[in-house]
Amino acid sequence: MGPRKHASRGSPDQAVERAAEALDDLSLEASGVPSRATSTTHSGDHDDRTLDDADDRSVVKAAEPTPAHACAYCGIHAPASVVKCMGCNKWFCNSRGSGSGSHIVTHLVTARHKEVMLHPESPLGESVLECYNCGCRNVFLLGFIPAKSDTVVVLLCRLPCASASANKDTAWDVTQWQALIGDRCFLPWLVNVPGDAEQARARPITAQQIQRLEEVWKERPEAALGDVTAPAEGDEPERIKLRYENGYQYLEIFAPLVRMEAEYDKKMKEAQTQDDITVRWDMGLNHQRIAWFVFPKLELGEVRLAVGDELRLRYRGELQAPWEGTGHVIKIPNNTSDEVGLELRRSEGAPTDCTHHFAVDFMWNSTSFDRMQAALKKFATDELAVSGYLYHRLLGHEVGPQPLKVTAPGRISAPNLPELNPSQAAAVRSVLTQPLSLIQGPPGTGKTVTSATVVYHLSRLSEGGRVLVCAPSNVAVDHLAEKIDLTGLRVVRVMAKSREDLDSSVRHLALHEQLRNMDTYPELQKLLRLRTSVGELSRKDEQRFKKLRRACEREILESADVILTTCAAAGDPRFTGLKFRAVLVDESTQASEPELLIPLVHGIRQVILVGDHQQLGPVIMNKRAANAGLNFTLFERLIHLNIRPHRLQVQYRMHPCLSEFPSNMFYEGSLQNGVTAPQRLRPDVKFPWPTPATPMMFHISLGQEEIATSGTSYLNRTEATNCEKVVTAFLRAGVRPQDIGVITPYEGQRSYVVNYMQFSGSLRKELYKDVEVASVDAFQGREKDYIILSCVRSNEHQGIGFLNDPRRLNVALTRAKYGLVILGNPKVLSRHVLWHDLLTHFKDHGCLVDGPLANLKPSLIQFSRPRRRQNARRARTALDWLLPPGAAKLQAPGATGTGSSFATGLGPPAPVTDPNVTGMVPPSCDPHALWQDSIGAIPSGVNSVLTHLDPSSTATAPIASSAPGFGFSSHYTPASGPNGIASAGSPFTAPNGPHGGSISAQFSASILMSQADRLRMNEWFDQPPKVAAAAPSSSAGPSNGHYHGSGGSIPPGYSAAGGATAGAFSDANLDSYLDYLDDIYKTQPVQVGGPGAPFFTGTERAAGNRTAVQKPAGAVPVPVGRTT
Template identity: 60%
Template sequence: MQSQPMHSQQDNDPDAFSYAFVEQDEEDDYLKGGDGNVDMDHIHMQQMQLQMDQLSSTLMGNLDLEDDFEGGHGMDNIPVQLPSHACAYCGLHDPASVVKCVSTDKWFCNSRGNTSGSHIVQHLVRSKNKEVSLHPDSPLGETILECYNCGCRNAFLLGFIPAKQDSVVVLLCRDPCLQMNALKDMSWDMTQWLPLIDDRSFLPWLVKVPTEHEQLRTRQITSSQIAKLEEDHPQATLEDLDRPGVDDEPNSVQEHYDDGYQYQNIFGPLVKMESDHDKKMKESQTQDNVFVRWDIGLNKKKNAIFTSNRPDADFRLVPGDEIRLRLGGGSAMVYGKDWEGTGHVLRLDESEVTLEMRNSHVPVEITDGYCVDFVWKATSFDRMQSAMKTFAVDDTSLTGYLYHKLLGHEVEMQTFRTKGHAATGLSVPGLPELNPSQLLAVKGVLQQPLSLIQGPPGTGKTVTSASIVYHLVKQNNGQVLVTAPSNIAVDHLTEKIASTGLKVVRLAAKSREAVTSIVEHLTLHTMIKSLVSPDKADLRKLMQLKEDQGELSSQDEKRFKSLKRNAEREILQAADVICTTCVGAGDPRLSNFRFRQVLIDEATQATEPECLIPIVQGAKHVVMVGDHMQLGPVVMNKKAAKAGLNQSLFDRLIRLQHRPFRLRVQYRMHPCLSEFPSNMFYEGTTRPTCVWANYYCSVT
């Protein structure tokens, strides 16, 4: 909603002037701590007018900067029922000292209290909001701070400048308006631009800073209490934090569990906490006033290219992510109506993002004024929750032996008899000969229902994993499901396994089908397009028709989906190995498949519920490859991480005295570099390959 220009009480004076504010980049020590990074997006602002010659006297008089408590703005005189505009932190409710966060509809004051920044700035930083409004009874009236030129409302980008000739102050955003040559030609002295937020608080002539006496009489709040309100209980009040049960810590993960229900009851809330945190972070990743360049891809689809200027650490964009473009403001008026469209990230080139749009009807004639929203999806977390439920209630989801081993129960050791090629030799076509530690690992995991392989950096984990998969296939115990937490790890392992001559299919998420891969020819969606058998003629025709027209009739679309689903099932059933991410193992296209043999690569980088997704697809034989001495799973929610969600299943099994096979020959690093990590983390058991050893001897 566009606010009215902000005026002083001298609005009818012919010498009245307008001013504007610019937001400041608050990435100092205070803002860099924890989740304190602020979203630096553009938001819409407005022109405001004041009388310059009476700015100091009129505003200072109205702001009542003296220690006047006759009106009762301190906590001692605050009524039991605080007014709705009272600061959500300290309760101060002087209209001249409070500012409303437009996004949360909460009021905060310009006081620091016992913290390093004003309460309003702390709230904006921690909640990742940017739009603010002044109180109707403040000296400047009810006003949403906006840029005079572009309407940006990002308070951290706003600043003000006085005009060169007229008694005018103009609110302008730092980027891009302050740098525009067209504005420099106007009667404004751009060199005098100053930010509205300085030293972590709003300028006092805009929002009154309460006196020390006033601050002492308000409710005292600490930085830790503010963090709890903003990060853990955003809907709570300070009084709520003192109530029993409000700030209860979640149950921590254990090494042993009684049954699958206890496992689910502990991990379920942690996954929910991480899901809520991820949703909050993703939905706050909005950019406004974005310039978009339009292009047409080789597949004739429209591509939107824009620059992402998100500096905060929480912003993580990867190919395949879904993005929504919205057109609003003046540009929408040019287009004639509001417009929005969705697409997925096709490429990331430094800060430049290429978005492939789903709809071909896009306003290519308009290049500015776009809003970019991150579309959050709960797919990953829903599949984790579903896997934990399956683990608890479905006896056929995995063998009883694996069930009890994963719960940490003491069970009698089981072994498998190797057969086929593995019974006589372990060499694999297309792969280099294995070293002794790799041979021991391959032979050992083929005989055990649950195995761990620890591979320090550069010790040939991928070759070892590919060798294991090859021999698992030759055991004739069914298809092998190969997973990893990241798409890059899956692609590299897929490539290595395919070099052995096995029939491999790489199953990618539908949102990533347009993303180029090093194993593109092995992906399911590419194989579908390459079908040439006569019985697939109808499918090929419909695919071509959809590519040419962009869409199909409802009847053709229904038939196309049916034919495509059948073709996908045929390709998957014919494969020896299916490779996908851990979350991808829960893809509906695999719902009717049962995988008795599962290998999880980079298992130490996945959370336990994530690893559980491929395991509960009918596993009888599970191999996990990783290194618990390297980085573990990334968990963004601090409480969930503290409770143990950032501990991998691999790591817990190590704690349960499940001994891993360790790869010991290091191929990647010079001996001088590998000696320290070997002694520090691996008891000196890793050694350089003979090539490095000979080189080392020759130069010494």
């Protein structure tokens, strides 16, 4: 191969040679990188000594002033270990420190910088890393490959230069391309990883300090770590509560969180300017100018864009005078086009003859946040905003039942809608008579039909009162509007002004379309036609037009039976003065509580919330606001306030084998199948399922993840390749492209898969264009015949990110009707409990396979041992929420150890009086319990009974029973022997049935929780304990008390006073952990020490006695809230 010179980029041959030398010196065979056949300059021994000497010198001179090239985080400054960021001219090292990624990669990702340069004294010299072929400097795109004939390596970007299709005839072996960054560190042959001695002498820095330092650098680039101070405790927003004293406290807590989210959203939007845009001009059917352009930041995943968003287009070229105009997005990129369509509001003076030198700015719109604040204020101050009952119930106050005086109809199903199944009919009958109701709709259970039926009957029973129907998204509102319209009700769909010109399936129901067809306003129709043809009206005509339009809109709205709009649009001024008898909010678990409040403050007397808290929740961008609870929905809070949701229990979407795991993991095994296996098998589709009768498989893919182009996302090329093969197999088998969906949690993978199928697919490009590749969020509420899930994550140190969210996994697993293929690395995924259970499920069904599609074989891979999160503080707080004061707790005082039935001591079951529920329940338990096959019960208001107490529990379902009212669900792990487990620490098992009847000897009276619920606890639950230990065990005098597990010392700020009874409290300790538990559980005994040690009970506390009370030996461990 001849010499390669690129004078414009400083002749890269020297850098190539130095890279080859460094590769030799670091034993590349062990790293899977081909070494050179011969050395051309320095010997490996010489270079190794030089590198080691540099390390030693930096350690010896650590006390000296750090040089300019020292890591801006930790101070490490060995030339071979540091890299210069070209975006800010700061230096960073390749050490991980206390984090999961190296300091240089952490900085690049956080600051959104992408170009770097090596140190002049590094083995590779002063080199700016760039693609040898095209000069691209984005390090997240760069990788290296060996030349086929030469003993050198070259740097090439992933796309397009390293694409096999782009380099079929070159001398570069593109199949061996490897990213320069692996596991969030630069490869060690490129940037050395500092040795242990140097890292030990480095300046310590935490992830929180790094985050704060990066924030400070945005305002003061010269700031150092010493300039960063920890935020004061008062700077953190107050967390949301389960109960609020009054509306003012509610306002005072939520208003700052909404403001924080608004400020963050504004900051993010206004920072997304894109320069050097090329525009293509067009004219829309409505005679409005449309600008078409490619938005690179959107392709890189750096920004989010939705139809209806406002953008500003600016021209700063030389051919015409400067110009700018605003408009709204009418199209976003998809598989068929990368262009964004922007419809301009006014096109006067637009430089339509120019195509270059444009820039795009995001226009931040505060409307939705302003409406949230207005709703919060109205709820707090306006007595007519909601009924008195709803006001107190929403605040969490205890209010007696107040059923509505309505007579449920004899026929529940609505006209032109499908007949309801028993669980749907029971939900509809119940919510019609209750002022506040929840309907939980698991995937495929007919939630929309049920909601439409509820709305139909609400309208018929309201005697002229309007019904307001909302959802967080326009898609959900349109879908519901279609169903409700079928019932014959007068339906009006109110859209935001920015969406009025967009195409919609319910356009004929839209307010602005009905306004155009109002024959009773001829003058308005005349002005509308004039406005459309001319583009604008005179000031006088415009004023007259607006007046007539308001009157006409009011007439249409007042004559409607049902008005539908988004939650945010429910605060539109057009709704001012309109009163609604009832409101139904669909997808309510995808809206934050302040957003959900907007439609509730229109004089509402009846509220029905429909959703599924086991699927995706609201998207909160500000982490501080999310951690304070803004991502915790009203639907969930009401469940914790003991309002039982009506769960729809028959799913009509999935093949029964596909619904089995989600049902057991997320819905306590309660989902029944409304479709049979033969109805969800397609014999005409010849796909190599491992088990033909079970159309699912986990196809093992061990390729490593890579950081995507944006630096903030991930991709996995091996999975993308396998994904294309699976898609091609489905297409060859006769499946239509539009019936195939590819789900991936990462934008980087989505973009890569789309491009890979287009350029490397073995079939026609047009076929792959109709295969939808999208995120989990984009697929919520939708379905496809066949789904391929690409997991992406495959690493040693980074974890699995989004995949660890049970709700996200639930959505991904429940989109397919006929078949599901999962691509992933089980070695990495099985470290996490939820995925370990899923992989075990696939393995048990013979569906865990590897090898090519034409020769799939059952895998013998050994799973990693799952890491169980031992976070007692989080579990304690979750207990506080999910078992509110007064809630029934199912305990078994007679279950004294191994082999003993948990149900012992409950007493005889009581008959159920609810006509909609059959079976019997234990004493003190809610007769309206959630049931499995109509038997068994769980405590009132709890979706799945709780446990963090037995870390070995693999239970995936709440308490149900093999006899009415008793015991555990059959979904608990079976154990050997007729009486269950034989040793402490084993999983809980079921009583009196096929799975034995015992609990762990460690706990003879406890509470159980499903794994799914334990894993999905929000981060904001992680509250610090008031006392650092489980409970005080004794006190011999002031400041001389002992705390269990703390070696006899008192936690800072706490003391225990002397007294006749061991374990006494001082008055200064009234806010202690035990008092806290007492306030929650009232008479719940809390153990002070080990077996036989004193207890502190609510009985004594209520009587004013703060001392502990002696209990008999053999007492159980603390049943709740032990801290570690």
